[in-house]
Amino acid sequence: MNETMVCAVGNVATNLTYRELASGPSVRFRLAVTSRYWDREKSAWTDGHTNFFTVWANRQLAVNAAASLNLGDPVVVQGRLKVREEARDGGQKWASADLDAVAIGHDMARGTSAFLRTPKPEAVQRRPEPAWETPSVNADGDAPVQQQAQTVAVT
Amino acid sequence: MNETMVCAVGNVATNLTYRELASGPSVRFRLAVTSRYWDREKSAWTDGHTNFFTVWANRQLAVNAAASLNLGDPVVVQGRLKVREEARDGGQKWASADLDAVAIGHDMARGTSAFLRTPKPEAVQRRPEPAWETPSVNADGDAPVQQQAQTVAVT
Amino acid sequence: MNETMVCAVGNVATNLTYRELASGPSVRFRLAVTSRYWDREKSAWTDGHTNFFTVWANRQLAVNAAASLNLGDPVVVQGRLKVREEARDGGQKWASADLDAVAIGHDMARGTSAFLRTPKPEAVQRRPEPAWETPSVNADGDAPVQQQAQTVAVT
Amino acid sequence: MNETMVCAVGNVATNLTYRELASGPSVRFRLAVTSRYWDREKSAWTDGHTNFFTVWANRQLAVNAAASLNLGDPVVVQGRLKVREEARDGGQKWASADLDAVAIGHDMARGTSAFLRTPKPEAVQRRPEPAWETPSVNADGDAPVQQQAQTVAVT
Numbered sequence: 128m129n130e131t132m133v134c135a136v137g138n139v140a141t142n143l144t145y146r147e148l149a150s151g152p153s154v155r156f157r158l159a160v161t162s163r164y165w166d167r168e169k170s171a172w173t174d175g176h177t178n179f180f181t182v183w184a185n186r187q188l189a190v191n192a193a194a195s196l197n198l199g200d201p202v203v204v205q206g207r208l209k210v211r212e213e214a215r216d217g218g219q220k221w222a223s224a225d226l227d228a229v230a231i232g233h234d235m236a237r238g239t240s241a242f243l244r245t246p247k248p249e250a251v252q253r254r255p256e257p258a259w260e261t262p263s264v265n266a267d268g269d270a271p272v273q274q275q276a277q278t279v280a281v282t
Numbered sequence: 283m284n285e286t287m288v289c290a291v292g293n294v295a296t297n298l299t300y301r302e303l304a305s306g307p308s309v310r311f312r313l314a315v316t317s318r319y320w321d322r323e324k325s326a327w328t329d330g331h332t333n334f335f336t337v338w339a340n341r342q343l344a345v346n347a348a349a350s351l352n353l354g355d356p357v358v359v360q361g362r363l364k365v366r367e368e369a370r371d372g373g374q375k376w377a378s379a380d381l382d383a384v385a386i387g388h389d390m391a392r393g394t395s396a397f398l399r400t401p402k403p404e405a406v407q408r409r410p411e412p413a414w415e416t417p418s419v420n421a422d423g424d425a426p427v428q429q430q431a432q433t434v435a436v437t
Numbered sequence: 438m439n440e441t442m443v444c445a446v447g448n449v450a451t452n453l454t455y456r457e458l459a460s461g462p463s464v465r466f467r468l469a470v471t472s473r474y475w476d477r478e479k480s481a482w483t484d485g486h487t488n489f490f491t492v493w494a495n496r497q498l499a500v501n502a503a504a505s506l507n508l509g510d511p512v513v514v515q516g517r518l519k520v521r522e523e524a525r526d527g528g529q530k531w532a533s534a535d536l537d538a539v540a541i542g543h544d545m546a547r548g549t550s551a552f553l554r555t556p557k558p559e560a561v562q563r564r565p566e567p568a569w570e571t572p573s574v575n576a577d578g579d580a581p582v583q584q585q586a587q588t589v590a591v592t
Numbered sequence: 593m594n595e596t597m598v599c600a601v602g603n604v605a606t607n608l609t610y611r612e613l614a615s616g617p618s619v620r621f622r623l624a625v626t627s628r629y630w631d632r633e634k635s636a637w638t639d640g641h642t643n644f645f646t647v648w649a650n651r652q653l654a655v656n657a658a659a660s661l662n663l664g665d666p667v668v669v670q671g672r673l674k675v676r677e678e679a680r681d682g683g684q685k686w687a688s689a690d691l692d693a694v695a696i697g698h699d700m701a702r703g704t705s706a707f708l709r710t711p712k713p714e715a716v717q718r719r720p721e722p723a724w725e726t727p728s729v730n731a732d733g734d735a736p737v738q739q740q741a742q743t744v745a746v747t
Contacts, residue, residue: 129539130627131643132442133673134289134360135596136385162595162672165475178596178675184390191390200397203358203385205289207627208598208673210643210689222687224675229439230291230358232387235339235346238399242355242388285472286445286488287597288518317440317517320630333441333520362472363443363518365488365534377532379520444599444670446695494700501700510707513668513695515599540601540668542697543707545649545656552665554703 131208133226135160135180136234139200145193154189156196158182158204158226182206184228187245192231201237205230286363288381290315290335291389294355300348309344311351313337313359313381337361339383342400347386356392360385441518443536445470445490446544449510455503464499466506468492468514468536492516494538497555502541511547515540596673598691600625600645601699604665610658619654621661623647623669623691647671649693652710657696666702670695 137160145154162175182204184192196202206226213222233240292315300309317330337359339347351357361381368377388395447470455464472485492514494502506512516536523532543550602625610619627640647669649657661667671691678687698705 129601129625130640131598131600131625132289133596133598134287136360136594160594160596165477167475167480170477175595176674178673179677180675188391191392191394195390195395195397197397201399203360203387205291205358208643208689209641210645212644222689224673224687224689229391230387231390232358232385233395233397235350235386236343236384237346238397239346240350240388241396241398242350242352242393243396244356244393284446284470285485286443286470288441288443290441291439315439315441320632322630322635325632330440331519333518334522335520363488363534364486365490367489377534379518379532379534442599444597446670498701501702501704505700505705505707507707511709513670513697515601515668539701540697541700542668542695543705545660545696546653546694547656548707548709549656550660550698551706551708552660552662552698552703553706554666 132205132229133180133208134203134205135178135226136203137161137178137201139196139198139202140179142198143193143196145189151186152189152193154184154193156182156192158202178224180204180224180226182226182228182231184231188228188231191245192228195233196231201234203232203234204228287360287384288335288363289358289360290333290381291358292316292333292335292356294351294353294357295334297353298348298351300344306341307344307348309339309348311337311347313357333379335359335379335381337381337383337386339386343383343386346400347383350388351386356389358387358389359383442515442539443490443518444513444515445488445536446513447471447488447490447511449506449508449512450489452508453503453506455499461496462499462503464494464503466492466502468512488534490514490534490536492536492538492541494541498538498541501555502538505543506541511544513542513544514538597670597694598645598673599668599670600643600691601668602626602643602645602666604661604663604667605644607663608658608661610654616651617654617658619649619658621647621657623667643689645669645689645691647691647693647696649696653693653696656710657693660698661696666699668697668699669693 135158137158140157140159143154143156145152147153158180159177160180161177163172164175165171166173183206204226206228209225209227211223211225290313292313295312295314298309298311300307302308313335314332315335316332318327319330320326321328338361359381361383364380364382366378366380445468447468450467450469453464453466455462457463468490469487470490471487473482474485475481476483493516514536516538519535519537521533521535600623602623604621605624606622608619608621610617612618623645624642625645626642628637629640630636631638648671669691671693674690674692676688676690
């Protein structure tokens with residue numbers, strides 16, 4: 128309740144940092160969001176201010192984002208905004224704008240997206256012989272055929 | 283100004299209807315957005331009300347959405363909300379909730395996405411010998427290698 | 438979770454309907470939200486489409502809205518969007534766009550607002566002699582003492 | 593286009609700073625937005641993280657906000673989010689989260705609001721004998737008259 132939700136359309140501005148925490152997989156990256164405005168004098172759309180967010184994703188969203196996102200990709204991110212202020216060493220206050228992501232998607236205004244649904248946990252359990260442990264995409268050799276195709280497409 | 287922006291996370295509920303209009307490509311589909319709430323009595327997340335929107339996309343977003351989206355796909359959509367009221371034949375008023383999409387993406391909370399950036403018009407013009415007419419993804423044989431990989435991944 | 442939140446800036450388009458339900462006070466009114474866009478040809482801001490919402494408020498928000506809002510007032514409303522579809526008598530489907538309001542405020546871009554905080558329930562209980570039953574403002578001549586104080590606060 | 597709009601519900605956390613700039617009146621204040629979540633273990637709503645924003649308002653919105661807002665007031669603010677990063681003296685980077693306000697209103701979930709519409713500039717010009725110079729709200733004694741004028745203007 129009273130959470131400040133943000134829907135940001137921008138570009139992945141750093142490589143992703145992936146970590147396995149006690150609470151599960153976690154990923155973070157910087158997102159650059161440049162506003163555009165109609166410049167009446169130039170009669171043209173012009174770049175305005177660029178906001179930078181640190182996007183955080185957890186669990187399945189972290190795993191899938193790590194398998195899908197590359198530096199520069201155009202994305203739409205919905206998340207809870209967290210403005211964090213900390214006093215650093217010298218006592219200087221410092222703030223950052225974090226987005227605790229709920230949903231992340233490649234922006235189809237800029238390209239096409241081939242989607243591969245993550246099997247639900249139950250579905251996995253029901254499978255007689257699961258060929259992989261987590262629906263990982265970082266897998267090396269034994270990734271299912273579809274994932275290989277996808278990896279190719281990503282490059 | 284004063285536009286009502288909506289960021290909706292849901293599922294594609296119909297096949298896409300694609301049309302070439304005088305103003306360019308246009309696509310529409312129904313989007314189902316089911317809220318989830320914490321049921322204190324059951325101590326479990328429970329489905330709430332489902333909103334249905336008619337999502338409209340134009341130009342490049344229409345072309346790419348048509349090439350990327352399938353019935354049932356989980357998506358995040360940012361768009362301008364338009365509540366339309368019309369008097370139908372009998373004079374009965376009727377309303378629908380439309381989203382004029384700005385960005386559409388496959389929701390990585392539910393799966394992985396392999397992205398293929400649409401070449402910018404200038405880039406296309408600079409190419410010595412464009413192998414396709416529109417930056418189409420529905421191309422058949424002469425699509426670049428990446429698109430073939432992607433097509434495979436889609437299936 | 439997955440609720441579609443909307444923040445709408447518009448005008449109260451009907452009188453308020455106030456009801457005491459078993460679940461507590463409830464109020465509803467129609468909200469008109471007209472988008473504005475920059476018309477490049479006319480070089481002027483121009484009215485675009487108008488969205489109509491039915492805004493619902495409950496409990497204390499209902500009581501205070503009923504005491505504060507008048508037809509035509511400019512407001513900002515944050516709420517959960519509910520698109521409702523019903524089959525009416527003849528079987529014809531009908532939809533409406535409801536906002537289940539979380540917060541409602543008079544828009545200070547259009548005027549000034551004199552605020553009178555509702556005492557918290559505990560505070561009320563501590564009061565020796567409450568001079569009114571509901572913090573009503575629909576009263577005619579005999580407005581409670583607090584409202585006079587509020588009018589003063591406007592200056 | 594691509595602006596990151598935020599709708600924040602919180603409390604005025606500082607006194608307002610009002611300035612007359614070459615571009616017109618400007619006001620700023622700090623806004624505290626505390627999220628609330630349902631703590632399953634305690635079975636109670638609990639305070640979460642608090643976001644602090646610097647809210648900026650201009651022109652008429654600045655004038656009216658300065659006349660209406662007090663420290664501690666509960667408000668709903670819609671605005672464009674600007675995350676600003678600057679290198680301070682020592683070269684240390686520093687960020688702040690600004691909201692360039694489009695609409696500000698007292699939150700009726702917490703109290704009642706008596707609204708006084710600002711006369712439109714044209715309306716003022718048309719009046720034979722304007723009783724005030726700016727659509728001021730800081731006026732002292734003759735306030736009731738203004739309200740009558742407003743009622744006229746509204747109709």
